[in-house]
Amino acid sequence: MSNNKVQIFDTTLRDGEQVPGCKLNTEQKLIIAERLDLLGVDVVEAGFPVSSPGDFSSVTEIARIVKNATVCGLTRAVENDIKVAAEALVHAKRPRIHTGIGTSESHIKYKFNSTQEKVIERGVAAVKYAKSFVEDVEFYAEDAGRTDNEFLARVCEAMIKAGATVLNIPDTTGYCLPEEYGAKIKYLKENVKGIDNVIISCHCHNDLGLATANSIAGAIYGARQIECTINGIGERAGNTALEEVVMIMNQHPYLDLNTNINTKLLYDTSRMVSEKMGMAVQPNKAIVGANAFAHSSGIHQDGVIKNRETYEIIDPAEVGVTESAIVLTARSGRAALAYRAKKIGYELTKLQLDDVYKEFLNFADKKKEVVDEDIHQIMKNINVTAAI
Ligand code: KIV
Numbered sequence: 001m002s003n004n005k006v007q008i009f010d011t012t013l014r015d016g017e018q019v020p021g022c023k024l025n026t027e028q029k030l031i032i033a034e035r036l037d038l039l040g041v042d043v044v045e046a047g048f049p050v051s052s053p054g055d056f057s058s059v060t061e062i063a064r065i066v067k068n069a070t071v072c073g074l075t076r077a078v079e080n081d082i083k084v085a086a087e088a089l090v091h092a093k094r095p096r097i098h099t100g101i102g103t104s105e106s107h108i109k110y111k112f113n114s115t116q117e118k119v120i121e122r123g124v125a126a127v128k129y130a131k132s133f134v135e136d137v138e139f140y141a142e143d144a145g146r147t148d149n150e151f152l153a154r155v156c157e158a159m160i161k162a163g164a165t166v167l168n169i170p171d172t173t174g175y176c177l178p179e180e181y182g183a184k185i186k187y188l189k190e191n192v193k194g195i196d197n198v199i200i201s202c203h204c205h206n207d208l209g210l211a212t213a214n215s216i217a218g219a220i221y222g223a224r225q226i227e228c229t230i231n232g233i234g235e236r237a238g239n240t241a242l243e244e245v246v247m248i249m250n251q252h253p254y255l256d257l258n259t260n261i262n263t264k265l266l267y268d269t270s271r272m273v274s275e276k277m278g279m280a281v282q283p284n285k286a287i288v289g290a291n292a293f294a295h296s297s298g299i300h301q302d303g304v305i306k307n308r309e310t311y312e313i314i315d316p317a318e319v320g321v322t323e324s325a326i327v328l329t330a331r332s333g334r335a336a337l338a339y340r341a342k343k344i345g346y347e348l349t350k351l352q353l354d355d356v357y358k359e360f361l362n363f364a365d366k367k368k369e370v371v372d373e374d375i376h377q378i379m380k381n382i383n384v385t386a387a388i
């Protein structure tokens, strides 16, 4: 594997599905899992098998049908969770067990009423037990974002010794700043024995809107796996959005980080997940929102019509969007109106355009958006006929 390849670990079906109201049935999960495999993700986190019989059978079925990606099941550092996950993954071509425990002061004190040493012991036992079923074992240090770096380094070293192949450093509460999260990964890279033999994974939540920035900071400092979801769905404010981290790496080649993702499938995949989960994508969502490639102010429209690159850093075709949209509103200028009119059959002279534009503004002031039907009406009102 190239040292610059960042593995994409998709947790839409596990962390993403924890969103209230987004429950999927097995059939829907299978369709999404197949799509994720086609998209080129490296790991599909299929679920939390011990959590319910339904989740167990979804993970089992997903493990059977995924052809290329590793299929992963989540567990707590609990023997029965691990045994059940191993059973669910038995048909996977590349099975991974994802086990772990909270490592921050508040998790140790309030969740476990325990001590740092006991938490390490439980983690080590879980990794060793998982290792008796599968070769590929990922360990998560839950709430690593708020865990003291020195202790986190000790945890990581113990898990590597126990056989972990991937170390997940979750910012579970979305608390870290990008510099802080990047520095955490750098600290682990520099202070944990054996760290270069395992993959460090970023798992960031979006409580402060920093999940994407934190994941990229982690990758810059040496993490080689990013855990994310389609449309950034997930607990509370969500997880890192897959489409965002992938396109950031894509758009900034000097970072020298790359992924296996077929970016041309991003838009369709986003719509598929949104539809199956009944969760709309916010219009201004980066990369896949309805307005991500829509231009409505006159100044921007004029620029984009002359050359797309004036106001677009991504070619929409790169992410599977057919073309940029020029949305006609009262803020639009003549260039946008002429452009849209031409698309639907009206080649206007300069003089005609002046008249049409006046009538257009009368319409536009009364409507949020002027659509093609309105343009036909405008032409009718001032007796302009289609020229082509
Ligand atoms: O946010 C988190 O810490 C998690 C772990 C269970 C990996 O989702």
Ligand code: ZN
Binding pocket: 015, 170, 172, 203, 205, 235
């Ligand atoms: Zn999470």
